[in-house]
Amino acid sequence: MEITCAEALVRCLEMEGVELIFGYPGGAILPVYDALNNSRIKHILTRHEQGAVFGASGYARVTGKVGVCMATSGPGATNLVTGLANAYMDSIPLVAITGQVSTTQVGTDAFQEVDITGITMPITKHNYLVKDAKMLPMIVKRAFHIASTGRQGPVLIDLPRDVAETLIDFKYPESVELMGYKPTVKGHPAQINQAARLMMEAQRPVIYVGGGVVNGEAAEELLWLAETIDAPVVSTLMGLGAFPGDHPLYVGMLGLHGNKAANLAVTECDLLITLGARFDDRVTGRISGFAPQARVIHVDIDPAEISKNVLSHLPIVGDTKNVLQALLVRLEKKQNPAWRETVARWKEEFAPRYRERAGYLKPQYIIEEIYRHTGGNCIVATDVGQHQMWAAQHFTFKRPRQFVTSGGLGAMGFGLPSAIGAQIGKPAETVVLVTGDGSFQMTLNELATAAEQGLPLKIFVLNNRRLGMVRQLQEFYCEKRYMAVDFSFVPSFADLGKVYGFTGITVTNQAELQAALETAFNKPGPVLVDCAIDPVENVMPMVLAGRDISDALDYE
Incomplete structure (x- = not known):
């Protein structure tokens, strides 16, 4: 027919x-x-x-x-x-x-x-x-x-x-053959054997995890690898959740706004095991200072990424799950007690922190309280900017596909529509959107989509009435010459939420936030919480351009 x-x-x-x-x-x-x-x-x-x-x-x-x-x-x-x-x-x-x-x-x-x-x-x-x-x-x-x-x-x-x-x-093909498209999914056995040998010999190994582990459904194999060779694990922004954030071997996110312990671990390691990551500039900082003492194993399904930014001593092209499964049968259980204790000391010394400022609600506190009220059992979507980094730093992601954000492109406006897609894809889950007043205004028209679909989104606007990340960059790179970053007008997001059928709440202090959190996570239906945060809060640590990731600014 x-x-x-x-x-x-x-x-x-x-x-x-x-x-x-x-x-x-x-x-x-x-x-x-x-x-x-x-x-x-x-x-x-x-x-x-x-x-x-x-x-x-x-x-x-x-x-x-x-x-x-x-x-x-x-x-x-x-x-x-x-x-x-x-x-x-x-x-x-x-x-x-x-x-x-x-x-x-x-x-x-x-x-x-x-x-x-x-x-x-x-x-x-x-x-x-x-x-x-x-x-x-x-x-x-x-x-x-x-x-x-x-x-x-x-x-x-x-x-x-x-x-x-x-x-x-009409007839739909049963299979597809593309002559010029044959992805390599299994790593070369000789390279895998060599990787296993290097892992057994290393005294200060670190596993560096990217989004390829999430896409490759390799979280279970990653956990086995880390526990088998007793290696600390650091993650990119896109790799968050690939390894349990509450595991003793997890150190934190690395990079320009990464955890200082994670950056130090990479700087001092003798073997960097890179899984599904691409050594982008937000991770490496100055290339010559990135993992300078380490031999680099790079596992990636895209051969174009191998040695593109950082020289790989041992490249393995293949799917992360397949490669790790092949590796695990070649490894024996080992311990690195001195290295593990050193990294644990850094992790405790450089745990995420922030400074209180009288009369101001701190954005990091908001993220920590969202985690506490949900027990970490939710999907977190973000836009791009300071709030994105605070969410990455202060929320403990325990499983893959729990964090939805725009990484490589850094697209403001991603948050609300992606949260809508996440909620539709996982209707039984609690989906929390953490956004900023700048990003939110780029696609807030999608509140109508959320209302029309009856989605119980929980939205937290970290509102500093400005483009916070650009303001922070101008503070450090433009000698505090601020230009086009302050909003002279910002709508009442709580009232705007009410127009779209959300429960709208404005909070300015910790007591109001606690009441809002109780409402958000105990009341069915959509809730929008407009949080007036400290307007001059910066994301710390921060690695300035041209510096090594071990050389990060932090709170004095």
Whole structure:
């Protein structure tokens, strides 16, 4: 039986197990929306296309499934660009579907025409402009395969309207073969043998964990490795939760705003075991001062990351889970008591701390109290800025896929829509959004999406009435010449929340915060807490540009 290409697309999505799509309709994508009428797939109507791609990202991050978003041509497609770049940098599996003007109009500057495949070429794993309707089923099969395998990432399918309306004989491929795409998932046995030998010989090993361990579902193997070779564990921002944050071997997040103990451990180690991380500049600081005494083992599924920033003495290309499973059978139990005691002493000496200031509510205290009231049993989403770092430093993440944030791109506005996606993906979980007054105002229109979907989000706005991280940078790099960082007007976020059906609460001190926390975590339904925090609080520790990560500023 012949069906339209648009109907075929919907059937393909159903056969890929897609449960929901985040999207925003328009003229060029209309045939696909018409076909969705007869589908079991749920559509989440966001208030902006950026909300759709960030929502799909949040869903993908907490479920491990491929997120799907959809938009029309022109501005609908270009509004996805930031979210696609974010997914590309953070290795989030996404399939984005965009409408396009009819093939006869492509290249004519038609109404709402943009070359979205050209625009997104550098920020997607792959993209397709569907010219032949009969190829659509194979394209969808390939898109999901590419998005979810190897180093995961976004794939875009651009569908012209006339192609979408073309009739085809539908048959979905059972398998996919891509000649130029063969990710290496198993590490080379000789390299794994050598890695095992180095691990047994090392006296001061450190395991450096990135988001690849989370994406690779390798948390259990990581725990076994750390306990087998008695190695301290440090994490990137994207790796938080891959190793239990309350485990004695966990030291903390490393990098420019990382824990000083974690940075010292990396600086003094003799073997750095890097798992699913890419040595980005926010982690390494000055390259020459990063792990200067260590031999570096680098396990990553993306060969392009090996020795890109830091020289790897022993590269292993492969999936982290497969490589660790192969390693574990080659290792024997060992102890490094002197090294473990040294790192434990640093961990105690440089535990996350902050200074009280009379009359001001401290943001770190808010994060710690959210943790205490939830017992750490919640998903935490954040935007980007100071609040993001405070959440990373002061909330103890115990399991993978518990922390949803924008890492590589650092996209403000990510928080609320990603929290919506996370809550839809994990409806039985408590989802907490920690955001700032700057980031929140970028996508707060998605409060309507949360209300429409009946989501019980718990939102905490750390409100210093300014762009706090930019202000902090200007303090250190511009000799306190502050420019364009103070908001002369900030709305009442609590009242705004009430307009959208949230319980809105404003807090200015610890007593009010405790009452708000009781309401937030004991009352069903959505709650928005506007927290007036110390306006000049900085994120500490802080490694200044050009310095080693062992040379961090801290509270005096």
